[in-house]
Amino acid sequence: MSKFRKVILTTALLAxxxxxxxxxxxxxxxxxxxxxxEVAAWDIDVRPDFKGLPAGSGSVAQGQDLWEAKCAHxxxxxxxxNEVFSPLIGGTTNDDIKxxxxxNLKRADFPGRTTLMKVATVSTLWDYINRAMxxxxxxxxxxxxxxxxxxxxxxxxxxxxxxxxxxxxxxxxVQKRMPNRNGMTTKHNMWAGKEFNGTAKPxxxxxxxxxxxxxxxxxxxxxxxxxxxxxxxLADQNRLVGQQHGANTAVPENKSTPAxxxxxxxxxxxxxxxADPALALLGKHNCTACHAQNTKVVGPSFNDIAKKYSGxxxxxxxxxxxxxxxxxxxxxxxxxxxxxxxxxxxANWLAAGAAK
Amino acid sequence: MKTPDGIQSGxxxxxxxxxxxxxxxSTVIAESKAGRRNFIRSAFAAAAAGVAAPMALAQGxxxxxxxxxxxxxxxxxxATGLGQGVAANNGYGVPSKFESNVQRRQSPGLTQTTQxxxxxxxxxxxxxIVTPSGLHFERHHQGWWDIDPSKHRFMINGMVKTxxxxxxxxxxxxxxxxxFHFIECGANTAVEWGNVAVPTVQYTHGMVSCSEFTGVxxxxxxxxxxxxxxKAKFILAEGGDGSSMTRTIPMSLILSGEVLVAYGQNGEMxxxxxxxxxxxxxxxxxxxxWVKYLRRIxxxxxxxxxKDEAVHYMDLMPDGQHRQYTNIQECKSVVTTPSxxxxxxxxxxxxxxxxxxxxxxxxxxxxxxxxxxxxxxxARLETPVLSKxxxxxxxxxxxDGKPAIIQSRATDETGFVQPTYKHLRAARGxxxxxxxxxxxxxxxxxxxxxxxxxxx
Numbered sequence: 048m049s050k051f052r053k054v055i056l057t058t059a060l061l062a063x064x065x066x067x068x069x070x071x072x073x074x075x076x077x078x079x080x081x082x083x084x085e086v087a088a089w090d091i092d093v094r095p096d097f098k099g100l101p102a103g104s105g106s107v108a109q110g111q112d113l114w115e116a117k118c119a120h121x122x123x124x125x126x127x128x129n130e131v132f133s134p135l136i137g138g139t140t141n142d143d144i145k146x147x148x149x150x151n152l153k154r155a156d157f158p159g160r161t162t163l164m165k166v167a168t169v170s171t172l173w174d175y176i177n178r179a180m181x182x183x184x185x186x187x188x189x190x191x192x193x194x195x196x197x198x199x200x201x202x203x204x205x206x207x208x209x210x211x212x213x214x215x216x217x218x219x220x221v222q223k224r225m226p227n228r229n230g231m232t233t234k235h236n237m238w239a240g241k242e243f244n245g246t247a248k249p250x251x252x253x254x255x256x257x258x259x260x261x262x263x264x265x266x267x268x269x270x271x272x273x274x275x276x277x278x279x280x281l282a283d284q285n286r287l288v289g290q291q292h293g294a295n296t297a298v299p300e301n302k303s304t305p306a307x308x309x310x311x312x313x314x315x316x317x318x319x320x321x322a323d324p325a326l327a328l329l330g331k332h333n334c335t336a337c338h339a340q341n342t343k344v345v346g347p348s349f350n351d352i353a354k355k356y357s358g359x360x361x362x363x364x365x366x367x368x369x370x371x372x373x374x375x376x377x378x379x380x381x382x383x384x385x386x387x388x389x390x391x392x393x394a395n396w397l398a399a400g401a402a403k
Numbered sequence: 404m405k406t407p408d409g410i411q412s413g414x415x416x417x418x419x420x421x422x423x424x425x426x427x428x429s430t431v432i433a434e435s436k437a438g439r440r441n442f443i444r445s446a447f448a449a450a451a452a453g454v455a456a457p458m459a460l461a462q463g464x465x466x467x468x469x470x471x472x473x474x475x476x477x478x479x480x481x482a483t484g485l486g487q488g489v490a491a492n493n494g495y496g497v498p499s500k501f502e503s504n505v506q507r508r509q510s511p512g513l514t515q516t517t518q519x520x521x522x523x524x525x526x527x528x529x530x531x532i533v534t535p536s537g538l539h540f541e542r543h544h545q546g547w548w549d550i551d552p553s554k555h556r557f558m559i560n561g562m563v564k565t566x567x568x569x570x571x572x573x574x575x576x577x578x579x580x581x582x583f584h585f586i587e588c589g590a591n592t593a594v595e596w597g598n599v600a601v602p603t604v605q606y607t608h609g610m611v612s613c614s615e616f617t618g619v620x621x622x623x624x625x626x627x628x629x630x631x632x633x634k635a636k637f638i639l640a641e642g643g644d645g646s647s648m649t650r651t652i653p654m655s656l657i658l659s660g661e662v663l664v665a666y667g668q669n670g671e672m673x674x675x676x677x678x679x680x681x682x683x684x685x686x687x688x689x690x691x692x693w694v695k696y697l698r699r700i701x702x703x704x705x706x707x708x709x710k711d712e713a714v715h716y717m718d719l720m721p722d723g724q725h726r727q728y729t730n731i732q733e734c735k736s737v738v739t740t741p742s743x744x745x746x747x748x749x750x751x752x753x754x755x756x757x758x759x760x761x762x763x764x765x766x767x768x769x770x771x772x773x774x775x776x777x778x779x780x781x782a783r784l785e786t787p788v789l790s791k792x793x794x795x796x797x798x799x800x801x802x803d804g805k806p807a808i809i810q811s812r813a814t815d816e817t818g819f820v821q822p823t824y825k826h827l828r829a830a831r832g833x834x835x836x837x838x839x840x841x842x843x844x845x846x847x848x849x850x851x852x853x854x855x856x857x858x859x
Contacts (some may be wrong), residue, residue, distance in 0.1 A: 092649060152723035181648045270854070275602075278511060
């Protein structure tokens with residue numbers, strides 16, 4: 048059957064099923080009805096009223112196993128890690144579960160805000176884990192696995208007990224125990240519509256005074272001297288010409304220099320750099336999800352690897368292919384399935400010093 | 404400052420012969436020969452004090468003793484040789500090599516990965532209102548992709564008569580509009596809520612950009628699918644990348660015709676980092692709602708509480724409540740030059756320039772203060788002044804060499820006046836993270852260096 052006839056037939060079937068009735072006729076030939084199969088493949092969102100939630104279930108125990116295999120290396124075994132992303136768990140109490148308001152959110156001195164402190168809707172957790180996790184393989188979890196992982200997370204915050212089995216049947220009950228379920232308000236003026244019960248006016252009301260508006264202004268906050276070069280040399284971050292040039296922050300500020308004698312800035316960086324093709328591969332194969340150039344993320348930095356295994360391209364290629372554990376820390380690196388040529392190129396780049 | 408070719412560029416302090424008496428000149432020359440340039444400056448300052456101000460100012464481009472500028476007297480290679488041919492760089496032009504300092508940059512330590520991260524646009528180096536596409540700020544939630552447009556599909560489902568799918572070919576057949584709009588991340592200026600945290604306007608305000616976007620009004624596509632405009636109150640926009648970003652958008656905004664399904668940006672296709680081949684344009688609304696790699700719109704009757712509207716992009720109030728579904732970027736402005744990390748090379752005339760914008764419409768006026776907010780003068784708004792687009796403002800200023808605190812304050816067409824930090828903190832405390840539209844202050848020090856400050 049031709050493709051065209053298939054489309055016609057599908058349209059007819061949909062029409063028969065009551066999907067297609069009156070359509071805009073202003074743009075004939077543009078767009079076609081989506082098949083139920085197509086809609087099912089993409090319509091994965093879950094609303095706070097659980098519309099869209101597929102049937103299924105998963106236990107805290109199953110979730111813990113999945114967590115340790117697929118989630119812990121970024122989020123920590125107990126969802127508490129601050130190494131790669133903000134912590135998921137912590138800061139909520141059993142009292143919050145009763146009141147539905149996380150008390151620590153009122154405290155200006157409480158360090159950090161975890162996901163469980165903020166999120167009001169359990170559907171949000173399920174939806175996001177389902178659509179976007181794990182970090183390097185989104186949408187790879189089956190619904191039962193999403194239930195299990197969600198159950199494990201909730202158990203860490205004592206929202207559900209350790210022997211709990213989360214399912215589409217009991218999600219609404221779990222919602223009633225979310226620690227910050229009463230923590231949201233739409234009484235504000237910053238939603239661009241009238242769909243919520245927002246306020247009529249903005250919450251600030253400055254006036255455009257023109258003369259003698261305030262007493263003398265005093266500087267209340269500025270960067271300390273030691274942070275002068277924390278963002279790199281600002282001379283290199285401004286154009287070479289212009290009414291102002293960048294300050295040379297690679298040297299201490301000359302506070303006694305009067306106006307009109309700018310410290311000379313260093314020359315611009317070499318203008319044209321050809322990037323090593325291996326750099327593109329690092330992104331392509333998600334290496335940079337766990338490794339960074341200078342700093343340890345989940346795995347060691349490229350610079351550290353290059354230092355340790357200088358000239359050992361073959362060894363590195365083998366390690367990338369087979370994966371490994373124990374050399375740099377307790378978190379294992381899984382075996383990589385990238386093309387042989389790509390792996391070689393990355394290994395050569397590392398062995399040659401990992402130049403950026 | 405030296406260019407890579409070793410040619411002197413930029414300004415040089417002029418010796419102040421014109422403004423000194425005979426004795427003064429001989430002293431200055433003697434001191435100059437002895438290499439005491441500092442003395443020249445103080446002599447100049449003393450001399451300047453007694454003379455009419457405008458004449459007393461240093462010239463940035465003095466006549467060298469040889470009687471002419473070597474850049475004029477000695478013809479350069481580009482005036483005496485053969486230049487380069489057409490269609491260089493594989494047929495796509497790139498900026499001058501002398502512009503290599505003008506880059507989008509990450510803020511050190513802000514994020515642990517580059518895939519869930521931000522790069523900031525170099526506002527200090529931009530002119531007019533359009534952000535060059537290669538300098539547009541980036542915010543990715545799970546890394547960016549370069550998607551084959553022939554395989555990209557766009558779906559509409561939910562409260563519609565017929566769920567529909569469209570190819571890029573089909574979307575690009577529909578009547579298109581091209582409009583200039585700003586996009587600002589809800590977390591722009593976030594690090595400054597409590598105190599000064601970063602040195603330059605690139606890092607304080609660089610998560611705003613402005614482009615001419617081309618696409619199809621979303622309402623046209625919803626009409627094709629037969630959306631139930633009576634019952635539907637919201638739509639969900641969903642991305643086609645790994646994070647499959649989702650955001651709830653008010654139907655009322657879509658009915659206005661402003662929301663676009665866009666493929667064009669500044670005359671070419673969207674850049675991959677900005678959502679190639681398709682992204683949602685939601686004028687006036689924070690960037691996270693401008694879903695990139697747009698694959699689906701669901702029409703619905705309740706908000707979706709997606710991760711980026713139920714965990715992030717909410718505003719924490721002092722009472723511990725979060726304002727949810729805050730999406731408007733309220734009226735805001737910033738002076739882009741002089742700004743933090745820059746150095747004023749001389750006293751004298753400067754053009755203070757900056758950007759203003761409002762998520763509620765057009766910018767009506769911008770006032771500028773050079774004394775920390777005590778007195779203000781109205782700046783010139785440069786055309787075009789467009790709704791929910793960046794607006795460029797300029798104002799003349801003669802710097803007398805004394806410390807100055809430069810601020811700008813925008814008013815939009817609703818009459819809303821950009822708040823001070825005092826106003827903002829009184830309303831929302833200091834822990835809100837998002838939607839910081841406070842008046843920015845730049846301290847011009849006596850040594851010419853400009854610092855990011857907050858004033859009391």
